[in-house]
Amino acid sequence: MKNYELVLHRVEADLAAGRLRVGGRLPGERALAEQLGISRPSVREAVRVLEAMGVVRTATGSGPEAGTVIVAEPVSPLTAVLRLHLATNHLPMGDVVETRLLLESWAAREAAGRELGAGELKVAEELLDRMDDGGLSPEEFHLLDAEFHVALSGLAGNVLIAAVMASLRSAIHGYVLAAVPNLPDWEATVVGLRAEHRAILAAVRGGEPERASALVGAHIRGFYRAAQLAGFDSGTAEAEDHDRADDEVE
Amino acid sequence: MKNYELVLHRVEADLAAGRLRVGGRLPGERALAEQLGISRPSVREAVRVLEAMGVVRTATGSGPEAGTVIVAEPVSPLTAVLRLHLATNHLPMGDVVETRLLLESWAAREAAGRELGAGELKVAEELLDRMDDGGLSPEEFHLLDAEFHVALSGLAGNVLIAAVMASLRSAIHGYVLAAVPNLPDWEATVVGLRAEHRAILAAVRGGEPERASALVGAHIRGFYRAAQLAGFDSGTAEAEDHDRADDEVE
DNA sequence: CCTACCCTGTGGTCCGACCACACAGGTAGG
DNA sequence: CCTACCTGTGTGGTCGGACCACAGGGTAGG
Numbered sequence: 001m002k003n004y005e006l007v008l009h010r011v012e013a014d015l016a017a018g019r020l021r022v023g024g025r026l027p028g029e030r031a032l033a034e035q036l037g038i039s040r041p042s043v044r045e046a047v048r049v050l051e052a053m054g055v056v057r058t059a060t061g062s063g064p065e066a067g068t069v070i071v072a073e074p075v076s077p078l079t080a081v082l083r084l085h086l087a088t089n090h091l092p093m094g095d096v097v098e099t100r101l102l103l104e105s106w107a108a109r110e111a112a113g114r115e116l117g118a119g120e121l122k123v124a125e126e127l128l129d130r131m132d133d134g135g136l137s138p139e140e141f142h143l144l145d146a147e148f149h150v151a152l153s154g155l156a157g158n159v160l161i162a163a164v165m166a167s168l169r170s171a172i173h174g175y176v177l178a179a180v181p182n183l184p185d186w187e188a189t190v191v192g193l194r195a196e197h198r199a200i201l202a203a204v205r206g207g208e209p210e211r212a213s214a215l216v217g218a219h220i221r222g223f224y225r226a227a228q229l230a231g232f233d234s235g236t237a238e239a240e241d242h243d244r245a246d247d248e249v250e
Numbered sequence: 251m252k253n254y255e256l257v258l259h260r261v262e263a264d265l266a267a268g269r270l271r272v273g274g275r276l277p278g279e280r281a282l283a284e285q286l287g288i289s290r291p292s293v294r295e296a297v298r299v300l301e302a303m304g305v306v307r308t309a310t311g312s313g314p315e316a317g318t319v320i321v322a323e324p325v326s327p328l329t330a331v332l333r334l335h336l337a338t339n340h341l342p343m344g345d346v347v348e349t350r351l352l353l354e355s356w357a358a359r360e361a362a363g364r365e366l367g368a369g370e371l372k373v374a375e376e377l378l379d380r381m382d383d384g385g386l387s388p389e390e391f392h393l394l395d396a397e398f399h400v401a402l403s404g405l406a407g408n409v410l411i412a413a414v415m416a417s418l419r420s421a422i423h424g425y426v427l428a429a430v431p432n433l434p435d436w437e438a439t440v441v442g443l444r445a446e447h448r449a450i451l452a453a454v455r456g457g458e459p460e461r462a463s464a465l466v467g468a469h470i471r472g473f474y475r476a477a478q479l480a481g482f483d484s485g486t487a488e489a490e491d492h493d494r495a496d497d498e499v500e
Numbered sequence: 501c502c503t504a505c506c507c508t509g510t511g512g513t514c515c516g517a518c519c520a521c522a523c524a525g526g527t528a529g530g
Numbered sequence: 531c532c533t534a535c536c537t538g539t540g541t542g543g544t545c546g547g548a549c550c551a552c553a554g555g556g557t558a559g560g
Contacts, residue, residue: 002543002544003543003544004298004543012333012334012337015334015337015338016337021338022338022339022340028509028510028511029510029511030509030510038544038545039544039545039546040545040546040547041291041294041543041544041545041546042543042544042545044291044295044511044512045294045295045298046298047511048254048295048296048298048299049298049299049302050334052299052302052303053302053327053330053331053334054331054335055334055335055338058510058511058512059510059511059552059553060510060511060512060551060552060553061509061510061511061551061552061553061554062508062509062510062552062553062554062555063510063553063554063555064554065553066509066510066511066552066553066554067509067510067511068510068511070338072335072338072340072341074331074335074341077327077331078328078331080303081303081304081324081327081328081331083262084262084265084300084303084305085304085305085322085324087262087265087266088265088271088272088305088320088322089272090272090322090409091322091324091409091410092409095408095409095410095411096410098408098410098411099408099410099411099414102352102353102356102411103352106352158345158348158349159340159341159342159345160341160345160346160348160349161345161348161349161352164349164414252512252513253512253513254512278540278541278542279541279542280541288513288514289513289514289515290514290515291512291513291514291515292512292513292514294542294543297542308541308542308543309521309522309541309542310520310521310522310541310542310543311520311521311522311523311540311541311542312521312522312523312524312539312540312541313522313523313524313541314523315522315523316521316522316523316540316541316542317540317541317542318541318542
């Protein structure tokens with residue numbers, strides 16, 4: 001058992017037992033080191049891992065905002081994991097797109113079947129309004145696009161799926177942007193995307209689960225096909241010297 | 251920009267550019283520190299993060315297995331993230347179960363619609379055979395059960411979804427086990443689960459996507475209902491002083 | 501009463517050292 | 531000649547201590 005794992009287990013146990021709560025603070029690194037009988041560098045390695053996992057946030061100085069604070073931020077670690085494994089080429093882009101398709105079409109169906117509160121759709125609508133601006137660059141447009149899709153997924157009311165969706169979008173942001181030049185006509189694409197977004201939102205608002213789900217599916221498939229991004233008709237960036245069954249379960 | 255992030259970006263860039271490949275090795279910590287003009291502790295923090303993300307594996311000694319080698323292991327980091335955020339009570343168990351339901355029923359549908367190779371079903375079948383052993387403890391049985399479900403999800407051919415599934419199962423393993431005493435009759439439950447597993451596998455083998463998907467859905471729902479685990483008819487362990495919309499996007 | 505300063509505690513970084521480990525190659529023994 | 535040992539060397543693992551930058555709060559001075 002490595003020393004820094006002592007800290008991880010300690011923190012997880014304290015969280016599960018309620019001794020640590022979101023918003024609370026971890027003991028100082030020096031104090032933690034002494035409590036566990038290990039050195040400060042070991043504690044720091046553990047804190048780094050917790051930070052990377054989105055469980056704590058560190059800040060220098062003093063006051064309530066400083067120190068090592070417990071947070072609950074699952075999106076950034078998921079994004080980081082996806083990005084890194086995408087970079088290793090052992091995670092085919094096609095699989096990511098397929099996952100996105102599954103999650104989003106489910107979320108749209110679910111959202112359309114729920115009783116949505118007054119302001120819940122407002123965020124998504126405002127995003128669409130902002131996307132009507134003709135002066136947006138592809139990057140700006142796509143950022144709003146991603147936000148809209150994430151917001152839509154959030155309407156299904158499942159924080160895990162919403163977090164995974166947000167991570168997927170962040171992780172593939174760069175790839176999508178790089179594929180924009182593949183589009184035959186950016187302006188025409190934007191016009192189409194706007195209309196599709198409006199239609200999706202209308203189906204969700206109108207309580208048409210199957211229609212919402214189908215529209216989302218077509219919307220996503222259509223874009224990836226137009227951008228010739230990996231996924232549906234061509235191979236992906238995966239290398240040829242290994243197949244996709246190479247990630248062993250621990 | 252913190253110093254350890256220099257290492258993270260360096261490694262990600264090297265991976266994306268192909269300068270680092272799975273199976274290769276990172277320079278030694280001392281060498282890396284000198285190359286980037288930072289200290290060894292900073293390098294070590296970065297290596298720890300990469301290790302936690304499943305991108306590298308460290309080992310002492312010498313030889314090809316020692317040192318910091320690049321791997322592609324997305325399951326353990328996803329598991330760790332889920333476990334930790336489950337521990338914070340900001341990730342409702344019900345959402346996890348709902349996600350599992352979505353992914354598994356999709357995977358079963360997809361697997362049943364694919365042309366499966368000769369040995370692909372063999373692993374799952376052997377797991378079922380081993381689960382026929384009457385002397386298994388609840389924990390042993392559930393481990394095999396989880397393996398079966400993960401193997402089944404793997405048949406859909408999407409490494410990301412398979413990894414997420416494996417992570418979900420690992421993360422909730424403890425919770426499921428703790429719920430076993432809630433079952434009215436363990437022996438009867440086991441008999442039922444065995445039959446359901448066989449039926450699911452038969453539907454997959456027989457190429458009946460909708461049937462396979464429906465069976466998986468019923469199988470999962472049934473178990474969680476019987477074990478009275480969070481999810482479908484009762485609230486979860488989430489606290490009352492916050493709703494589920496509290497994870498802000500970064 | 502208000503303001504400016506300094507004290508204190510936090511994480512961020514670094515250095516240098518030592519340990520445990522595992523392989524490689526030399527070396528002594530058969 | 532072959533085998534077994536055994537020491538050398540490079541790896542990560544750990545440690546203690548030191549200094550820095552930062553931010554807040556208490557305090558002395560106006």
